[in-house]
Amino acid sequence: MRRGWGQTLLLAAAGLVLALAILLPFLWALSASLQTESALFERPPHWVPDPATTENYQYVFTGEVPQAYEVRGLLRSPVTQEARTLPEGLRNSFIVATFVVFINLVLGTLAAYTFARERFRGGQAAFVFILGSRLLPVVAVAIPIYMILRELELLDTKLALVLVHSAFTLPFTIWVLTLYFRSLPREMEEAARVDGATRFGALRHVVLPLAAPGLAAVGAFAFLFSYSEFMFALLTTSTTNAKTVPVMISAISVNPDASYTLIAVGIVLSIAAPMALALVFRRYITTGLVASLTRD
Numbered sequence: 001m002r003r004g005w006g007q008t009l010l011l012a013a014a015g016l017v018l019a020l021a022i023l024l025p026f027l028w029a030l031s032a033s034l035q036t037e038s039a040l041f042e043r044p045p046h047w048v049p050d051p052a053t054t055e056n057y058q059y060v061f062t063g064e065v066p067q068a069y070e071v072r073g074l075l076r077s078p079v080t081q082e083a084r085t086l087p088e089g090l091r092n093s094f095i096v097a098t099f100v101v102f103i104n105l106v107l108g109t110l111a112a113y114t115f116a117r118e119r120f121r122g123g124q125a126a127f128v129f130i131l132g133s134r135l136l137p138v139v140a141v142a143i144p145i146y147m148i149l150r151e152l153e154l155l156d157t158k159l160a161l162v163l164v165h166s167a168f169t170l171p172f173t174i175w176v177l178t179l180y181f182r183s184l185p186r187e188m189e190e191a192a193r194v195d196g197a198t199r200f201g202a203l204r205h206v207v208l209p210l211a212a213p214g215l216a217a218v219g220a221f222a223f224l225f226s227y228s229e230f231m232f233a234l235l236t237t238s239t240t241n242a243k244t245v246p247v248m249i250s251a252i253s254v255n256p257d258a259s260y261t262l263i264a265v266g267i268v269l270s271i272a273a274p275m276a277l278a279l280v281f282r283r284y285i286t287t288g289l290v291a292s293l294t295r296d
Contacts, residue, residue, distance in 0.1 A: 026271065032264035033057070036066065040260055056265045060086050082252045083262040086269060089245035094273060096161045096244065097226040103166045104173045104222040105215060111170075112177030113203055117186075127178070134171035142235060149236055156238050164236070165226040173218040180214035181207065216281050224274055245270045 032040055033056055034049040055066035060083055115127050145164060146155075154160040184207060192202040208215070230246045237243045249266040252258055 026267070029264040029267040032261055033268050035261060037259055037261050056261050060084065060262070060265055060269070082248065082255065083259070083266070085240050085243070085248050086245065086266050088240045089243055089248035090269060090273075092158060092240075092242060093227050093244040093246075093270075096158050096165065097223045099158075099162045100165045100169060100226040101219045101222045103162070104169055105219055107166075108170055108173035108177055108218060109203075109208070109215070112174045113181055113207065115174065115178045116181035117189075127174075130171045130174055134168070134175075138168070138231060142231065145232070146235055155236055156242050158242050160236050161226070161229075161233060161242065161244070164232045165222075165229055168229075169222040169225050172221060176218050177211070177214055180211055184210050220277055220281055223277060227274060 028047075031047060031049055034052040034054065035046065036053060036055075039046060039049070053066070055064075058064050059066055063084060111130075115123060149155050149160045149164075154163075188206050188210075189202045192206050193199070197205065227244075228246060229244075230250070233244045233247045234250070237247060240248075245266070249263070249270060252266055253263050
């Protein structure tokens with residue numbers, strides 16, 4: 001019994017340490033975003049904002065310069081311009097990620113269902129090729145993809161990011177959904193076919209409702225990958241027309257005159273959407289991934 005309690009306490013302590021290691025940077029960013037620049041550098045530091053202010057967020061969304069910055073002259077004009085682009089970056093990231101999820105759910109579902117239920121010449125080779133393409137290092141194809149996008153005149157467009165992100169997320173989507181569809185019993189589909197349903201009708205009305213956890217898992221993966229992807233967003237975009245929020249935050253952080261409070265605002269705003277997605281769909285994401293990855 002003592003050994004059992006000891007193991008439980010050890011696991012709880014390890015979990016607590018891991019949680020703190022993950023959460024503390026984000027909690028610091030949240031605290032810093034609610035402070036003035038001068039308060040942030042006071043010693044001893046204020047881990048809890050005292051007093052808290054939302055003027056940094058107001059500046060990002062409205063352009064109204066916080067009074068504390070005007071008095072102390074802490075706000076630099078380069079940071080002003082870059083921080084003001086964060087809302088546009090958030091909008092671009094959300095649009096691109098949403099279209100990537102749509103493409104993954106439509107094309108990935110059709111491809112995975114075909115691999116799971118149909119037997120055709122070259123099917124296994126095609127499946128292996130799709131999985132192998134996901135193992136290719138991203139850096140290895142960065143220059144060819146850039147050249148292709150340049151020839152197609154798609155540089156600095158959201159469409160380019162949608163296509164690139166979809167190409168990198170579809171293999172995982174097809175793999176997970178193929179395993180998930182293979183685990184579903186065929187009897188219900190066959191019964192629907194006997195009742196007059198087409199193959200597509202059986203997929204839509206029978207298979208997809210049963211595969212909802214798997215669809216939620218791959219949709220969340222596609223959204224998070226696209227939303228947080230940095231290299232191709234940096235390589236293929238040059239204006240706020242297509243720049244995503246990771247690129248805009250990096251532009252602020254590398255500025256030698258960067259305001260740490262505005263960097264913190266960017267961090268908090270950028271993680272708001274992924275955290276909300278994870279909280280809302282956490283049960284489906286966990287169920288879908290575990291169910292898919294434990295199938296034969």
